Amino acid sequence: MSTPNDPRTPSDGSRTVERAFQIALYADPGAAVLDTAASLLAADPGADGELVRRGEEFLAVAWRRGWQPADVVRMVRRELDEVHVRLVSELVLAQAAGDDRPRGRRWTDQLADLERRYGDTAAPAPAPRSDRFSHATAVLELYRLLLRLPALQPLDEPARARPTPRSSEPRALARIRALLAKAEATGYPDEAEALSAKAQELMARHSVDEALLAARTPDADAPGACRIGVDAPYEQAKAVLLDAVATANHCRAVWNEPFGFSTVVGFEPDLEAVELLYTSLLVQATTAMTKAEAAQRAGGRKRTKTFRQSFLAAYAHRIGTRLATAAEEATARTAESQAADLLPVLASREVAVTAATDRLFPETTTARLRGVSDAAGWTEGSRAADRAQVTPHRPLN
Incomplete structure (x- = not known):
């Protein structure tokens, strides 16, 4: 039996995120369900941290499916709007901070390019109180896209020792x-x-x-x-x-x-x-x-x-x-x-x-x-x- 102090007990924020995801991500898409889920998230500032953490999990799954940072940003730009591009770019940078898997030069270059463009914040910033609903809607639209990314051919770029380049x-x-x-x-x-x-x-x-x-x-x-x-x-x-x-x-x-x-x-x-x-x-x-x-x-x-x-x-x-x-x-x-x-x-x-x-x-x-x-x-x-x-x-x- 769990008690309120048991760390296994989901926080209110976690429960809010789970409810919103069940409504907006794991059911048939539609404007009405998206609005309902966004309203839940907008009304619970305690869910913000969990929302970012779940987004980082979606990205980790995308990496395992063969996607790279530039691929994800490109897809978001094709399918959604600039606000979603900024959101996913900030999310990629935040997720990269805790990613200890060896990455190759191209992966590193892609992160550096995102850092130059969108690195003015260390992590995805919460929306202003007056616009929490719009922010939550954009996040859910982004996550719905990330959740449905199919597997690609993996282009792993393992680090290899190379001869020192000639001058x-x-x-x-x-x-x-x-x-x-x-x-x-x-x-x-x-x-x-x-x-x-x-x-x-x-x-x-x-x-x-x-x-x-x-x-x-x-x-x-x-x-x-x-x-x-x-x-x-x-x-x-x-x-x-x-x-x-x-x-x-x-x-x-x-x-x-x-x-x-x-x-x-x-x-x-x-x-x-x-x-x-x-x-x-x-x-x-x-x-x-x-x-x-x-x-x-x-x-x-x-x-x-x-x-x-x-x-x-x-x-x-x-x-x-x-x-x-x-x-x-x-x-x-x-x-x-x-x-x-x-x-x-x-x-x-x-x-x-x-x-x-x-x-x-x-x-x-x-x-x-x-x-x-x-x-x-x-x-x-x-x-x-x-x-x-x-x-x-x-x-x-």
Whole structure:
């Protein structure tokens, strides 16, 4: 028999949270039941701490199901509103403080990014007394989403001992970032795409150097994987662009349309190259598309969705070919000066990436690109990609 002082006796706050969850989370969803549950929580300030603790439990379950912090925040942003994004970000940071499981670099980077954006509070803050109902409603909406997150392919990133990077490697990555930053900032499409092509060549050379370094290391790295957001609108064309960038950098990309991301499989230096280049090319493509559409409208033609979809599809198709050419030429030039055994090393890494992809995704389907019906959009997108100078005018140091 329990007594009021028995620690096993649920507190009033715990009972309030349990009642609210039974109404709003474990029953058929509806506005009426959500309002009832939110009213219970709003009327009991003693439930606030338990409400946060239960949210951290939901996150721990999501991690076990293969989700990562950036994935959860991305899903919340897709399905709910900015207030929910802040709530889940603060909850992730609070949960991370007590998470003693070893995490990899990408997980740590995702937490650091959330800290920069939403780290002004140490824990999810209670709502003002005058707005407790709205706060409770948002929390319940968030938890209802977290509770229904399905299992994903786990992308665990165990910490591995790696050789100390050579002094030239940070310079290479810094120069890649600098080239892409210039490409995004310039107002001249020809210059932007030429800078991107130079960045791709440097990425290819950096990948070759990493492959040779790993081959000479007794405990060489295995392929890893990361998820990259592919957001609406025009997500199909963006997924095609990401696939082209991944292929040019010795990776494989698998698009998950319902959840708005692609999983990219490859070796770590190549994964980082894909993230950098895809983000930059997407910025450049959007800028070029906006200018091309403005020119079309100035000529009296009204095109919106179909023009943009066709533009991005053509851009992705053409830039993929040019990136692949730039990567192949850079690899060939580097092979002549590096080592005779480079090609077997690259071949073995390609086999490893394919095997890792098949292991993560034993069943995949091919998606057909829809909505590519605007001839002017396709032409303008192809022209934007054609302006890229895929053969650098001078060698990179």
